[in-house]
Amino acid sequence: MPRTARLSRDDWAAAALAALTEGGASAVAVEPVAARLKASKSSFYWLFENRAALLDAALELWEREQTEQVATRLADIPDPVGRMRTLFRLALSTGGADLALRLTGGETDPTVLKVAGRVTRRRLEVLQASFRELGMTEERSRHRATAVYATYLGTAALARIGAAPSDTGAYVNDLLAAYLP
Amino acid sequence: MPRTARLSRDDWAAAALAALTEGGASAVAVEPVAARLKASKSSFYWLFENRAALLDAALELWEREQTEQVATRLADIPDPVGRMRTLFRLALSTGGADLALRLTGGETDPTVLKVAGRVTRRRLEVLQASFRELGMTEERSRHRATAVYATYLGTAALARIGAAPSDTGAYVNDLLAAYLP
DNA sequence: TCTAGACTGTACGGTACCGTCCAGAACAAG
DNA sequence: CTTGTTCTGGACGGTACCGTACAGTCTAGA
Numbered sequence: 001m002p003r004t005a006r007l008s009r010d011d012w013a014a015a016a017l018a019a020l021t022e023g024g025a026s027a028v029a030v031e032p033v034a035a036r037l038k039a040s041k042s043s044f045y046w047l048f049e050n051r052a053a054l055l056d057a058a059l060e061l062w063e064r065e066q067t068e069q070v071a072t073r074l075a076d077i078p079d080p081v082g083r084m085r086t087l088f089r090l091a092l093s094t095g096g097a098d099l100a101l102r103l104t105g106g107e108t109d110p111t112v113l114k115v116a117g118r119v120t121r122r123r124l125e126v127l128q129a130s131f132r133e134l135g136m137t138e139e140r141s142r143h144r145a146t147a148v149y150a151t152y153l154g155t156a157a158l159a160r161i162g163a164a165p166s167d168t169g170a171y172v173n174d175l176l177a178a179y180l181p
Numbered sequence: 182m183p184r185t186a187r188l189s190r191d192d193w194a195a196a197a198l199a200a201l202t203e204g205g206a207s208a209v210a211v212e213p214v215a216a217r218l219k220a221s222k223s224s225f226y227w228l229f230e231n232r233a234a235l236l237d238a239a240l241e242l243w244e245r246e247q248t249e250q251v252a253t254r255l256a257d258i259p260d261p262v263g264r265m266r267t268l269f270r271l272a273l274s275t276g277g278a279d280l281a282l283r284l285t286g287g288e289t290d291p292t293v294l295k296v297a298g299r300v301t302r303r304r305l306e307v308l309q310a311s312f313r314e315l316g317m318t319e320e321r322s323r324h325r326a327t328a329v330y331a332t333y334l335g336t337a338a339l340a341r342i343g344a345a346p347s348d349t350g351a352y353v354n355d356l357l358a359a360y361l362p
Numbered sequence: 363t364c365t366a367g368a369c370t371g372t373a374c375g376g377t378a379c380c381g382t383c384c385a386g387a388a389c390a391a392g
Numbered sequence: 393c394t395t396g397t398t399c400t401g402g403a404c405g406g407t408a409c410c411g412t413a414c415a416g417t418c419t420a421g422a
Contacts, residue, residue, distance in 0.1 A: 006388090006389095006398085006399065007399090007400095024289070026207060029378085029380085030381085031379060031380085032379090040400060040402075041380085041382095041400095041402095042382090042383090042384095042401065043399070045381070047399090051379095051380070101338065102287055104339070104341065105283065105287055105341055106205070106286055106287020106288070107287070108204060108205070113341070116342055117343065120339065120342055121344060124344060140355060142346065143346060143352050143355040146344070146345065146346055147332055147336075147352075149335065149339070150333075150338070151328055151331045151332045151335055152331075152335065153286075153334065153335035153338045153339070154330065154331025154334035154335035154336075154338070155331040155335075157282065157285045157286030157331070157338075158327065158330070158331055160286055161294055161297055161298040161301055162298065163298065163301050163302060165323065165327055167320075170320065170324065171324050171327065175328055178359045187368080187370095187419095188369090211410065211411085212408075213408095213409090220370080221370060222370095222371090223369080223370055223372085223412090223413095223414095224369070224371090227369060231410080231411075232410070
């Protein structure tokens with residue numbers, strides 16, 4: 001089956017994810033995304049039940065991409081310290097943290113919060129395991145993992161308003177110095 | 182001049198701030214806020230130029246309240262350690278951090294970002310001064326202040342999805358242990 | 363008490379979006 | 393080429409909101 005030219009569910013999901021990144025959940029609207037794809041609404045309603053299904057698809061795509069790219073990429077780094085260094089690099093360089101932040105802290109839609117919660121918990125588990133590897137107690141590991149991830153999100157927030165440090169390397173080193181035993 | 186019964190600009194601003202807290206900038210809409218006040222739109226358009234002016238008024242009110250309540254309340258605590266303890270208490274207990282988070286990290290409206298930036302920078306200055314008092318270098322103080330405030334915002338984000346630690350006291354103690362020299 | 367100015371209710375037109383309907387285009391299979 | 397299925401364009405009605413128009417109400421002060 002040559003699926004050229006015609007639009008697929010995934011095309012719509014990808015465009016919706018782009019809209020989500022740029023303008024949050026409210027930007028995942030049928031007509032604007034259709035315009036982005038130069039398609040019409042009937043095309044959309046042929047492939048999807050309704051607007052909520054589009055948002056679901058975008059979130060699912062994000063969760064999958066994120067899980068494959070970030071979580072495994074972190075889990076594959078053997079050194080716990082290196083893992084955190086990478087995490088902060090990601091927070092400060094790419095816009096990846098930006099979307100995580102928006103979905104975690106800036107939306108009210110329960111669907112969004114559910115997905116954000118799942119992703120967040122998985123990330124926290126990875127971090128917590130890192131601290132345990134470094135010999136911390138269970139409780140302290142949990143606290144540190146929370147603190148590190150909160151810093152990750154918060155730094156993304158500060159970057160949005162231009163209040164994040166410009167000397168990234170030194171900042172990351174200082175964070176690591178504070179969090180590591 | 183007995184200004185009873187009639188609605189004032191401040192009444193609208195307060196209602197708009199409530200809407201802002203609950204639903205973000207997009208919830209600061211004329212008709213919903215009018216409904217909240219059981220007033221009509223003409224009342225609004227008599228007092229305000231347009232919707233943007235209402236959002237401005239709400240943000241200005243927030244900035245004023247926040248400056249008076251939080252910033253000075255923090256600045257008045259002589260002990261730098263106690264200052265941070267209070268900051269984290271605020272982040273975890275009241276919903277105060279929630280609005281700061283939303284305005285800082287969840288909005289795209291430039292007006293919102295401008296105000297959020299001003300407030301954030303002022304708070305960062307207070308924190309940075311605290312670390313300097315504790316004998317840290319200028320650079321390290323700046324980094325720590327950023328980290329603490331990022332943690333404050335990030336923890337608020339985590340609280341939104343139920344991923345913040347429930348044992349608040351121990352968490353705060355652990356944060357302080359990590360950040361303080 | 364009368365009146366100017368401060369304020370409000372209701373109705374209206376405009377825009378952006380959701381979701382539906384239907385006529386038809388595109389395409390695979392005979 | 394014909395036919396059945398897959399997919400699309402364009403028009404439609406419904407809702408929520410912005411901003412305007414205008415007639416009418418309230419209040420302070422002469």
